Amino acid sequence: NAGVTQTPKFQVLKTGQSMTLQCAQDMNHEYMSWYRQDPGMGLRLIHYSVGAGITDQGEVPNGYNVSRSTTEDFPLRLLSAAPSQTSVYFCASSLDRANNQPQHFGDGTRLSIL
Amino acid sequence: GENVEQHPSTLSVQEGDSAVIKCTYSDSASNYFPWYKQELGKRPQLIIDIRSNVGEKKDQRIAVTLNKTAKHFSLHITETQPEDSAVYFCAASVTGGFKTIFGAGTRLFVKA
Numbered sequence: 431n432a433g434v435t436q437t438p439k440f441q442v443l444k445t446g447q448s449m450t451l452q453c454a455q456d457m458n459h460e461y462m463s464w465y466r467q468d469p470g471m472g473l474r475l476i477h478y479s480v481g482a483g484i485t486d487q488g489e490v491p492n493g494y495n496v497s498r499s500t501t502e503d504f505p506l507r508l509l510s511a512a513p514s515q516t517s518v519y520f521c522a523s524s525l526d527r528a529n530n531q532p533q534h535f536g537d538g539t540r541l542s543i544l
Numbered sequence: 545g546e547n548v549e550q551h552p553s554t555l556s557v558q559e560g561d562s563a564v565i566k567c568t569y570s571d572s573a574s575n576y577f578p579w580y581k582q583e584l585g586k587r588p589q590l591i592i593d594i595r596s597n598v599g600e601k602k603d604q605r606i607a608v609t610l611n612k613t614a615k616h617f618s619l620h621i622t623e624t625q626p627e628d629s630a631v632y633f634c635a636a637s638v639t640g641g642f643k644t645i646f647g648a649g650t651r652l653f654v655k656a
Binding site for chain 1: 545550553578588589593595638640642643644646647648649
């Protein structure tokens with residue numbers, strides 16, 4: 431099993447550009463989530479999904495969209511990149527939708543917005 | 545919503561000493577409390593977790609305690625080693641609540 435795979439690892443964007451961060455897991459996990467990590471602020475939940483076709487907002491959803499068309503994939507879209515979105519983004523998954531299981535994280539995407 | 549506070553933000557100990565990191569949570573319905581370790585440039589990885597039906601859990605040099613009445617839980621690392629140097633995150637979630645809320649993290653330095 432590859433676990434949770436994120437692409438790309440690094441990306442530089444200009445303000446106003448859009449892009450999609452990819453996340454895939456091969457563990458047949460129901461629950462998937464996206465976090466951003468900023469210095470001194472821990473991991474903040476952007477969006478999450480409890481299964482294919484079901485998504486919902488986390489703590490900091492503004493400026494981001496997600497979709498879950500399959501169990502395996504959970505892409506994160508930046509609609510119009512802003513410098514405030516410069517961060518490290520982590521995708522994570524866990525076995526069941528009840529969210530009281532350990533989360534498995536991907537390696538992260540380091541995103542810089544100029 | 546849930547809020548998790550973590551202290552201290554930085555902790556420096558001598559090799560062989562113990563380290564304690566404390567977290568408090570606000571939602572009394574929270575019932576799952578994982579701890580993650582993140583080495584520099586790497587992904588967070590689970591090191592230990594505890595559920596609300598137990599007060600303490602131990603795994604070799606690592607232990608976690610939970611006080612539901614006071615709504616706080618702590619990570620204890622004994623006989624620290626240089627490879628314990630990392631950022632540690634506590635988190636809390638509610639079964640069926642779908643959101644895991646993380647603390648801001650503690651950067652632990654273990655000096656050889």
